[in-house]
Amino acid sequence: MLFVNPDAHSNRDIPNLSLAYAATYFKSRVIDYNTLPEPINRLYTGETDILGVSIQSRSYSHANSIKRKYEELFPDATVKSINGFMDVLCCYPFLQWDDTLNFDVPFSDELPFPEYERFDSFDTFFKNWKSGHWHYPVVTSLGCPFLCTYCASRNRKWISRSPENCVKELKQAKEAIKAEAVELAMELAEKKLKEKLTKEEQEKLLEDSLTKIGGKG
Ligand code: SF4
Numbered sequence: 001m002l003f004v005n006p007d008a009h010s011n012r013d014i015p016n017l018s019l020a021y022a023a024t025y026f027k028s029r030v031i032d033y034n035t036l037p038e039p040i041n042r043l044y045t046g047e048t049d050i051l052g053v054s055i056q057s058r059s060y061s062h063a064n065s066i067k068r069k070y071e072e073l074f075p076d077a078t079v080k081s082i083n084g085f086m087d088v089l090c091c092y093p094f095l096q097w098d099d100t101l102n103f104d105v106p107f108s109d110e111l112p113f114p115e116y117e118r119f120d121s122f123d124t125f126f127k128n129w130k131s132g133h134w135h136y137p138v139v140t141s142l143g144c145p146f147l148c149t150y151c152a153s154r155n156r157k158w159i160s161r162s163p164e165n166c167v168k169e170l171k172q173a174k175e176a177i178k179a180e181a182v183e184l185a186m187e188l189a190e191k192k193l194k195e196k197l198t199k200e201e202q203e204k205l206l207e208d209s210l211t212k213i214g215g216k217g
Pocket of ligand 1: 144145146147148151152153154155
């Protein structure tokens, strides 16, 4: 099994978070054309049994051309869309073909943290996270009560992970990246959690801390 993130020509500094969770769950590698557009033919150097393509409206045309070319080169392979609990990223909804691989797991503290090293663009992410040039992403919640007309997330039920679980993920990122910005946000969030705040206060504090490093999902 192999996953691919087609080129959306935007938000190159943000991993496809839906695909990151799916790749971690299925233990799959990801060819990431959005952050690493070249070399364009690297997907076609070997055959896999199932190719999972993560599709958004902004990458729909590239996703379709990948499907056509892969099926032509490897007629025995199955090319499917891949979809999971995250149905929107950066305002754009995820789409699916008739044949889709459903990552049917609820968003909760039980999920393993996304393993971004599964992306072949990981070195680019790592270098930019470490230098503080790009923000390390943490998906703290899904949905949004606001009504921005251009955004597919608008007016949807808000669900979140616990602050403790988010801090655990930040701690892990701190160990791996050793970046000052991650360290600062993590220490602030952890310190405040120890002050026995109410759940609402913890969530507000975590949100503020994550905003410092642009970590709001
Ligand atoms: S505030 Fe909510 S609806 Fe508006 S862009 Fe952000 S996520 Fe989308």
